[in-house]
Amino acid sequence: MNLPDPPVLHLPDALATEALARRLAPRIEPGFVLFLSGDLGAGKTAFVRALLRALGFAGRVKSPSFSLLESYDLSRFRLYHFDLYRFDSEQDWLDAGFDEFIGAPNVTIVEWPERAAGTLPAPDLHLLLRFDADEGSQRRVVELVAGTERGRACLKVLAPDDGHC
Ligand SMILES: Nc1ncnc2c1ncn2[C@@H]1O[C@H](COP(=O)(O)OP(=O)(O)OP(=O)(O)O)[C@@H](O)[C@H]1O
Numbered sequence: 001m002n003l004p005d006p007p008v009l010h011l012p013d014a015l016a017t018e019a020l021a022r023r024l025a026p027r028i029e030p031g032f033v034l035f036l037s038g039d040l041g042a043g044k045t046a047f048v049r050a051l052l053r054a055l056g057f058a059g060r061v062k063s064p065s066f067s068l069l070e071s072y073d074l075s076r077f078r079l080y081h082f083d084l085y086r087f088d089s090e091q092d093w094l095d096a097g098f099d100e101f102i103g104a105p106n107v108t109i110v111e112w113p114e115r116a117a118g119t120l121p122a123p124d125l126h127l128l129l130r131f132d133a134d135e136g137s138q139r140r141v142v143e144l145v146a147g148t149e150r151g152r153a154c155l156k157v158l159a160p161d162d163g164h165c
């Protein structure tokens with residue numbers, strides 16, 4: 001059976017990326033796992049920052065590029081935001097003991113999940129951001145891939161026409 005192509009959305013500027021995060025926010029619940037892929041500067045952290053704002057977090061949202069992990073106490077759950085860019089091998093995820101943070105009651109967001117591909121569980125939703133024009137342009141494209149039923153429900157909200165718009 002051929003699976004349909006994942007939906008793709010165009011994000012003309014950072015505001016569009018933030019708006020997408022705001023639309024996802026109501027779907028985030030304990031146990032949710034979100035992967036964010038894309039080159040350096042594609043907008044992964046910008047997306048997380050807008051998501052946290054929409055989830056009611058008013059404080060500073062730092063990129064975990066150096067710390068590997070930032071965590072946030074929200075009213076309904078604790079959210080762990082990872083950036084695995086600096087990982088040397090998949091084993092680093094297990095060695096760091098990060099496995100215990102994934103799953104209910106927490107929410108987990110992982111930038112650069114491919115750095116620990118073999119050791120991470122399947123995400124509910126995987127957003128793959130890429131530049132849609134020359135460097136310096138604000139235009140991005142995002143592909144939305146669901147890994148679970150919960151993720152597929154998100155796609156119905158985020159890309160109701162099955163994307164490609
Ligand atoms: N369409 C867009 N979507 C998201 N961010 C955009 C867009 N256009 C411009 N930007 C800007 O690009 C930058 C993206 O930086 P961000 O830290 O989110 O990247 P990143 O993907 O997390 O990179 P890294 O892999 O280094 O962590 C921000 O300054 C943001 O304002």
Ligand SMILES: [Mg+2]
Nearest residue numbers: 044045063111
């Ligand atoms: Mg980042």
